[in-house]
Amino acid sequence: MVQQRIDQGITEHRLAYLYEVALQGGIRAAAESVGVNPSAISRQIALLERHLQIPLLEKQGRNVAVTQAGKLLIEHHREMLYRRRQLAETLQDMRHLRRGSVSLRVGQGMISEFVEGPLQQFSADYPDVFVDIHSGNMSETINMMLRGKVDMAISFGPLGDPPVMVRSFNRGPICAIVPPHHTLAGLEAITLEILASQRLIFMAEQFGIQQYINEMFSSHHLAPLPAYQCNHFSTAIALAISGLGIAFMTRQSARPLVDRGDIVAIPVEHPLSHTATCHLIRSQGRRFTPAAEHLWKVLASSMQSQSAGKR
CATH class of the missing domain: 3.40.190.10 (Periplasmic binding protein-like II)
Structure with a gap:
């Protein structure tokens, strides 16, 4: 009877909520992630704790931490997700003969x-x-x-x-990307001070290369405002090829365009550029x-x- 009662309390959606709380670091963040009210998550986890008669979460300042029992349930849920995905892939392979x-x-x-x-x-x-x-x-x-x-x-x-x-x-060096006719195209390398005076093409903040660019400028106490900001590399490169501004790529990524003669890639003078x-x-x-x-x-x-x- 006790085993049956415990099994009935461990429902899939309660495990999913507990897993999300552990992943996001808190009930409110978990609720935002799955699109439900925080009270719904709190209620379901409380019901699960009541069924198991053991705490699954504990407060740590403004966040919550998962107890050892909670970690066991999360690992079980993660394994269930993995097995379900593998099953779905196998069935899909059988269906499509892949x-x-x-x-x-x-x-x-x-x-x-x-x-x-x-x-x-x-x-x-x-x-x-x-x-x-x-x-x-x-x-x-x-x-x-x-x-x-x-x-x-x-x-x-x-x-x-x-x-x-x-x-x-x-992956370095990070290079300034300009068209062959650009006045800076003949430089062997380019400083951040020269770049700060140019029309620049930045990527959105979540792009890794933009994080490097921001860090390099910040280390020289420079904060240039870009002329353009893009969320697609193809857009940034099109702007650079047109001569509307200077974009940034690693030399490896730029090599096909350099080989075709579309652009010139000038290494940026900064240690981060070469250790990216x-x-x-x-x-x-x-x-x-x-x-x-x-x-x-x-x-x-x-x-x-x-x-x-x-x-």
Whole structure:
């Protein structure tokens, strides 16, 4: 009877609420994330605690922390989500006669290199695997990865210390992007002071390269106002090619456009420019399908080769 009563109290939506509270660090943030009233989450977790007769959350200042019992329930819920996703993928593979699927998120500035290099190799090795490709900001990507909605990600920029497995590779230098006819096109390198006096093209704040640009200017006590701000690299590059302003890319990302003669890439004189890194990311402890594991290895090998080739 006791076991039956406990089982009945551990419902899926209560576990989902507890999981969200742990992920977001508080009930209010969890409620905003799932689009419900905070009282609904508090009520369901309280009912779960009453059924189990054990606390699942404890207050720590303005935030809440998950107890050991809560962590056990969250791990159970995470495993359920993972198994459900694997089941859905298997059923989808059977329906569409595929041999698996891989989902990943790629930073906008790295998509061309990913498609022309690692993806071509992977598609030749696994021609029947469905590849789901999206781009988005880092916090959103990490959130989706922890939820089991994305297998891996390629990103650029400051990363912090997220609860994921990370392999990092040198990506610098960051370059100022101008058309060949620009008055600065002949420079071997360019200072932040010169850049601050120009019409600049910035990316949205969530882009890794913009975070590097902001940090470099800030270290020189400069705060230039951009002439343009974009949320797509293609827009920024189109503006730069047209001579309407100076955009920013790494030399590696800019290489195809440089080789075609569309732009000139001038390295920015700053230590951060030359130590900028890109990252290959996956969830800790996540079991990949053979196809996903192969793509991970192809990406790691490609990024390592590119990083070593710059030395």
